[in-house]
Amino acid sequence: MAVDRRGFLKFVAGVSAGVMVTPIPWKLLDDASIWTQNWPWIPSNVDGASTYVSTVSKLCPSCVGMKVRLVGDRPVRILPDENHPLSKGGISPLAVAEAQMLHSPARVMRPLKKAADGAYVAISWEEADAMLAEKLGAAKGGIACVSGDETGTINEVLSAIAVQAGSGNFYLMPTEAQPAAKAVAAMGGKGQLGYDIENSDYVLAIGANVLETWGTVIRNRAAYKAARPHGEEPAVQYVFAGPVQNSTAAGADQWVPIKAGTEGVFALGIAHLLIKAGARADAADFDAFRSLVEAYNPAKVAEITGTNPEQLKSVAGALMKARTPLVITGSDFGQGTGAATVMAGVAVNMLLGGMNRKGGLKLLPVAEPVVSSAMTRAEMMGKDFVSYMSRINAGKEKAPAAMVFYEANPAYALPQATKMSEVLAKVPFKATFTTFLDETAMLCDLVLPVPMGLERLDDVATPYGSGQALYCLARPVAPMPANVKPAGDYIIALAGKLGCSLGVSSWEEVLQAKAQAMGADWDSLMDGNVFMSDATVSASLSFGADALAKSVAPKAKEGDFAVAPVFKLGIGTAKTAIPPYNNKLIRRWELQGNELYVAMNGATARKLGVLMHDKIVVSNKSGNLTARVNIFEGIMNDTIAVLMGLGHTAFDQFSKGKGENVMQLLTVGFEAGTGLSVWNMAGVTISKA
């Protein structure tokens, strides 16, 4: 039977009708919709039992304790650790991102060598070993080491190499700990400043951003929380003095706006009022100090700092009434402050009888080095990296033949960052031990990948800001990538090749010796416990009046406006760029696309003749940046607030090229009394773009 056209059309009609009463169209439609939701590029949930390991963050400068939730051997979440004294149930926005950062696209996964054309090529560890030994061997006597890990015993290993194979050039990246150590030394003291926030009933933070970034900030926040239960009268008053109404100002009972870099003068203004009210301290140079602060009457302090004299008097009065007041001085942005600022703060605590007193300022013991010829902590703190770089730049000191960086990113994080990169270019051979491909790695001849804190055995010894001496271990909770090597053992072996005698044969041996020196029990530390000590060292300090007199007066700054960098832990630190997880922490008018926003108050904007969203150029002799204007009234007059942690030229797509690096604007000066490099008073001129 032949099929004609009409018959075929009838057949098709029958098929069409039939198909509609079969699952074909409906099931296919449903399955197609499910198929479109199959996204193989997103990670899947990991099945398995959860286990929890207590450790400490090596990435976050607050050294917060954390509990890592693991499924199998994979960290899936970072949780607060209620039992850790630097966590107390809290966690920092940087530490919480660590599990994700194990998989960061910016991680260095194998040794890299800079080829002749400037490109980085992957090499084997054997080739890297040979290159490092050859170059450092040839540079012997001229090796400098720079560390970005302030609390680790790795610094002893690195400083021992710098002493034995170099000319003693070991440096820590600048933080608040160095000016504090310099202050203690200038006041004739020993040990490390400790702040007993938990037992204080009145905390005056001058510059120190104690509830956002300063010191052991998560522990500070826990003390704040414990003293101020919801719905009840606060047991502790918090007062913050600084140029920007940051999170500390927002949490404090009172914000005292003062100009950036005038924290020391504000403290001396308090000292003036305390002495006038009869406060005394048992120090040899008390009279000299009294003469010094005589000039810092409320009117003069108001003129220099921009504060209100009545507010100054009210704060001084409240301090006198408090039983256990504590004054903390520091930098708004965690670096660049002078020793004089800290000395002025210590002086106020001395006048309040707060030295080595419960709820006051303490001098904490520091353990002796356990590695042969390693620098003591005091010696390390006395070394000023920014000053060293400045001397090389000025031709006053020869550039070292080789520089070794350990988790340090000076090409991005030092003041006058661009200039610092130029100085680094004068060093013939540079190698870096790093987790991330940062700006400094991009200047180095050799890049050696090290594991993250979650993947290695490491330690934390009394971070600056802690109220007690403490020691704890970061334990490896996750397997490290195949071609990454822990730096401790590697550097000890390297030291051997360079002919250095460190007196230790393994990294674990170093840590065990350190634990013993601290008085801690190794087994307990390895169980995740923290060693803490209530011990203090003698606090018979002088006021260091001579050095203070030379240092405290703020220098005239360039331009009509001041820069107040705003430091937020979640946006990144000197060590790391913003974790991808934290991009959502950037506020709407801090960054739009790749464009930076800077904030100023309405009066400053009127003075400049600019409106919200206007494009401006902020410049001084150190550098310039282009940004748009955000209006925020919580800023001092003639001051612009600039978010730190942006403007990376390396790392990954989540941070590279976003905004601008405020460090370019921070001009280095030197404190007359101590010689310390300072950069907390950057003056700028502002023009419309």
Next chain:
Amino acid sequence: MADRHLHPANGNSASGQFGGAAPFFVGLVVALILGWWAFPQMLYSQKHQPIRFSHKVHMEGAGMECSSCHFLREDGTFAGLPTTESCAECHSEPMGSDPEEVRFIEEYVNTGKEVEWLVYQKQPDNVFFSHAAHSMDSCNKCHEFTETELCSSCHPNVAETDEAPVYYENKLTKYSKQTMKMWRCEECHAHPEHYGTTRSSNACYVCHK
């Protein structure tokens, strides 16, 4: 033009009417066969578990229950399928003469490898299903389920099978044929009486996080 007439001039014979509709019905039947028989054959591929596992032996022979292996951990999370390590608690050495048991011990227990069991009802990651919330305690507030009954109200009842069911994988979606669709969840979640007792509403974010 007469040759263009495709039907007899009277055009109303019974045979002519039937013959005229035949292609339609042929097409209809072809489509039905294709849709109900051939299409499922084409859509799903058949897979078998990597090891032949008898639930019956474990339930009847060893007196175990579903929760002996598929248990809730102390923290409330569901263990799902047992690991090789937990199977090895009994099967470190062959307990019988079944060659599959010997193969399991050689290939998995001795090597520490996990068995890649095919899960008949694996839900996508955007579905947050908690076995803890659907436990004997919560369901038996009103029902009187045995453990097997409760488990098999969603899962295929394999308690009495010697051989695991064939796994039909949808070639397009890659999910198992037996994967529960949302309407099955809604049989309880959209039921007013369930809401009254369990407070588990039918709102999106109860299951989709």
